[in-house]
Amino acid sequence: MNLLVIGTGYVGLTTAVSFAMQGHHVTGIDVIEEKVKLLQQGKSPIYEPGLEPELQRALTKETLAFSTSMAEHVGEADVIYLCVGTPSGSDGFADLRYLEQAVETLRTFVQASEREHVVVIKSTVPVGTSDRIAAIFAEDKHVHVVTNPEFLREGRALQDSLEPSRIVIGADRKEAIAIMDQLYAKITAPRVYTTRTNAEMIKYASNAFLATRISFMNELARLCHTLGADIEVVAEGMGLDSRIGPEFLGAGVGYGGSCFPKDTEALIQLARRHQSSLSLLETVRDVNRSQVDWFVERMVETIQGVRQKRIALLGLSFKPETDDIREAPSLTLIERLQKEGAILTAFDPIASLHVKQLYPNLSYVSSPYDALKNADAAILVTEWKECVQLDWQRVKQQMAQPVLFDGRNAWPAGFLKENGFTYLGVGRHA
Numbered sequence: 001m002n003l004l005v006i007g008t009g010y011v012g013l014t015t016a017v018s019f020a021m022q023g024h025h026v027t028g029i030d031v032i033e034e035k036v037k038l039l040q041q042g043k044s045p046i047y048e049p050g051l052e053p054e055l056q057r058a059l060t061k062e063t064l065a066f067s068t069s070m071a072e073h074v075g076e077a078d079v080i081y082l083c084v085g086t087p088s089g090s091d092g093f094a095d096l097r098y099l100e101q102a103v104e105t106l107r108t109f110v111q112a113s114e115r116e117h118v119v120v121i122k123s124t125v126p127v128g129t130s131d132r133i134a135a136i137f138a139e140d141k142h143v144h145v146v147t148n149p150e151f152l153r154e155g156r157a158l159q160d161s162l163e164p165s166r167i168v169i170g171a172d173r174k175e176a177i178a179i180m181d182q183l184y185a186k187i188t189a190p191r192v193y194t195t196r197t198n199a200e201m202i203k204y205a206s207n208a209f210l211a212t213r214i215s216f217m218n219e220l221a222r223l224c225h226t227l228g229a230d231i232e233v234v235a236e237g238m239g240l241d242s243r244i245g246p247e248f249l250g251a252g253v254g255y256g257g258s259c260f261p262k263d264t265e266a267l268i269q270l271a272r273r274h275q276s277s278l279s280l281l282e283t284v285r286d287v288n289r290s291q292v293d294w295f296v297e298r299m300v301e302t303i304q305g306v307r308q309k310r311i312a313l314l315g316l317s318f319k320p321e322t323d324d325i326r327e328a329p330s331l332t333l334i335e336r337l338q339k340e341g342a343i344l345t346a347f348d349p350i351a352s353l354h355v356k357q358l359y360p361n362l363s364y365v366s367s368p369y370d371a372l373k374n375a376d377a378a379i380l381v382t383e384w385k386e387c388v389q390l391d392w393q394r395v396k397q398q399m400a401q402p403v404l405f406d407g408r409n410a411w412p413a414g415f416l417k418e419n420g421f422t423y424l425g426v427g428r429h430a
């Protein structure tokens with residue numbers, strides 16, 4: 001089939017490459033010329049494991065191309081994916097301006113086309129948005145609007161795209177469902193066929209629920225810290241219950257990224273707009289917002305203040321295996337520690353350049369050991385393997401004081417304490 005993917009960010013680029021790998025002919029469209037030029041040369045503007053080689057392979061096989069011009073490609077597209085960003089607006093509600101602009105431009109071209117098109121909304125949009133878009137195309141009988149939310153995890157985006165946990169198809173016409181089934185013919189995954197409204201809600205509910213698990217564990221970890229219990233053992237014991245399961249029970253410095261903070265906030269605001277409230281989710285958000293503060297307070301207690309102390313930050317991206325720093329806890333930590341007068345040196349395998357643009361006044365180094373040199377304390381912010389699997393003897397030699405703050409509960413707490421380190425995790429008492 002011929003596909004057009006509008007927006008070539010984390011989701012759009014992955015979608016484009018993954019469908020090209022499945023034998024479809026895909027054109028990725030973006031408004032940013034430099035991005036399109038890079039992509040045409042086979043260079044990925046984002047870091048995602050395995051993405052760049054597959055991008056290059058698909059370009060060579062000519063199953064994938066990139067352009068800035070929607071006009072040239074709409075006419076030949078069976079399926080048109082909308083993957084533009086839907087960031088938080090100033091009121092916390094999803095800012096739909098990119099989507100609305102893309103739909104407006106798209107409409108002029110599909111109106112001029114005689115081909116049957118399925119327009120698929122993959123961007124995460126507030127419940128009701130897809131039906132509004134369907135109404136815009138109501139007179140264009142050859143256009144079907146489908147909601148097909150994305151559940152990929154950054155850091156394993158391509159794998160998730162090829163082996164999704166489920167495919168949710170929100171559609172109201174049989175013809176559209178048949179085309180979507182044909183499109184996904186090579187993917188084995190449970191499918192949910194439903195309304196566009198339900199599909200939109202499934203996406204928000206999934207992210208809100210995962211965020212809830214994290215905040216629940218983080219709040220519990222604070223109590224564990226006070227009571228002398230160990231949240232890691234508690235999580236292990238809880239996760240063995242098949243009704244709970246072991247995933248997303250990790251305590252830490254809080255969730256970040258381009259999805260959980262913005263999508264929970266958008267859902268809270270959506271409820272408010274409809275005179276309803278999601279008080280549980282509001283608390284989830286508030287716990288997350290205060291988690292870094294809680295951790296910094298425990299650090300300050302441990303080393304009697306951070307003023308003029310040299311602190312190594314290990315990891316900056318919001319999670320390992322991505323260069324994405326949107327809403328990363330590292331940014332809040334930097335703000336907070338700089339305000340307290342700490343002297344920061346940061347290491348990240350991939351994301352340093354992005355953070356440097358926001359915070360040019362701290363030192364960025366290219367190895368964890370360089371960050372640890374003469375440090376009075378180190379913080380594990382992102383559990384990259386480069387930051388977790390360290391030569392502890394070397395770490396001890398490098399540091400001025402062997403003080404470790406484990407913001408991801410990923411370092412070997414018991415071993416470190418036995419070997420003369422001062423160790424503080426999030427609710428750990430190993």
Ligand SMILES: NC(=O)c1ccc[n+]([C@@H]2O[C@H](COP(=O)([O-])OP(=O)(O)OC[C@H]3O[C@@H](n4cnc5c(N)ncnc54)[C@H](O)[C@@H]3O)[C@@H](O)[C@H]2O)c1
Pocket residue numbers: 006007008009010011012029030031032035083084085086098099101102122123124125150151152153154258259
């Ligand atoms: N990143 C994730 O992990 C993830 C996961 C699931 C769902 N989502 C959702 O998918 C959507 C996209 O997220 P993302 O992280 O890929 O965003 P992104 O910011 O990385 O990419 C968006 C891209 O769209 C382009 N764009 C904007 N307007 C355009 C237009 N009119 N025409 C063509 N291109 C245009 C931008 O230039 C950018 O390259 C969002 O709604 C997000 O919530 C993201």
